[in-house]
Amino acid sequence: MDQPESKVKFAPALERGARILDHVARSKGFLSLSDLSRELKIARSTVHTLCHTLVQLELLLRRNDQTFQLGPHVMRWSNAFTQQSDVAAEFATIWDQETELPGATITLTVLEGSEVVYIAARNSAVSHSLIEFRAGMRLPAAFTATGKAFLSHFSDFEVRKLFPEGLPAGLTPKSVQDMERLLDELREIRKAGYSCDDEQVAEGIICFGASVLDSRNRPIAGVAVSHPAEMLNNVERSRIIANVQRIATRLSHRMGADLSMARLVHQRKNDESAKE
Template sequence: MSKPADSVPALRRAVRVLDMVKAESRPPLAADIARQLELPRSTVHGLLAVMVELGLLEKTATQGHRLGTRLLDWVGGVTEKRDLVTEFYQTLDSFSDLNAFTVTLTLLEGMEVVYVACRNSATVLGASFRVGMRLPAIFTATGNAMLAEMDDTSFREWLTLHPPSTWPEPLTPNGIRSVTTLVREIADIRQRGYAVDDEQVHDGLWCFGAGVKDYSGRMVAGVGISLPQSELSRYDVAELGRRATALAQAVSARLGYRLPTGDAESPR
């Protein structure tokens, strides 16, 4: 039986080609690549043609090859996520009023949110958050906060792509079950400026969320602050929402976002 590493030889050759092209001081010709990588010329010509077609490589006027612009798109995506997490943690350091809460950063991916950063509090929540965890977006404060940041057209498109027939079963009795309830929740979030998970993810767990925007005003993430229901009476609910909003606005500012003229930030 062949080893798993040998199951996709074309992909492994493509990576070797990219590594070589990157290392060369001048764009190498197909013959150079075939010779240095010890591959048949016919194999190299076919591989290069596909890689040029896909934008992984570009052909120069001298018939040499250089890295393609599609790779820049991939690098930009990775860098953007990495920068987002860095800015989140650096911003969080200045929010001492959030030390008692578990604070999370999530991205919206289809029907789910994926947790890309997390600072757990010492308080026992009854549920644990970790980087890489995924949850249904409609049950989470950060997920609904990001949905609320969409314009009406984008939100309708999201609903078309994710109709109720594809929704997961609620995680608790409080989970959203219908489009009508979700639409009403989105309207409430837009009006008050933050989202609330009132024990939809886990019994006894509350979370307040708000959306993060980048320099262009595009929604890119959601931040959430979580606490056990037993601690909720110690705080004003609206104030917890404002804290989540203030954190989201601060992260957005670090990403280059500026509020439109005439808009005021929520007070901390």
């Protein structure tokens, strides 16, 4: 009989090998044995043995200066991961587990140009009376929660370039129509970690969104929870925001994202935006 998962011990060598690979992958320069030993606080003799094994397995390459870089075997895993990962399929495996929001609609979109395209939607009976999201539906990215989440990963220059003739005609009186206001919204999204469409797509509907990141920490999809505005109080609002962030985090993790690194990149974009 298998042991309970909580009682199964880690294999120390495997865990340390994974730490070495992670550290080499995240480093901006090439690291030596001494660098790895010092920075990971692992004995140099242990690092030497592990790195020798990783080189033999082509998970690391030893450079002429005796520093290390990732090896070609990692790319084989990366390609296999990409082929086996489907964000829509992963979304489908978790959306029915999110049953704590009976009045909400959950959607998944991808970005195409300046529009988002809906690739999956679970419409609730309550929200359905105000707007029906369906696969293949297109909406301006500047107005939707998922679109704003996507755009928050762009620089101000890239956002302006995406709308060379200005923002599209509004869908409701609340749709953002000023580029500077949109850029202000994107700065707030980077700080908050979620986006909000406050009746910019449909009157009476508020949507909260977040980005789904891939293994390169690039946004590949956006997930949103939509809810009737009249049913939304502060407690419900907080619950929905936590819900959409949890779904996006779970999907990003399944897609191989490094979320701690992604947060640093987001902060850097906000700092650059403040200087423009």
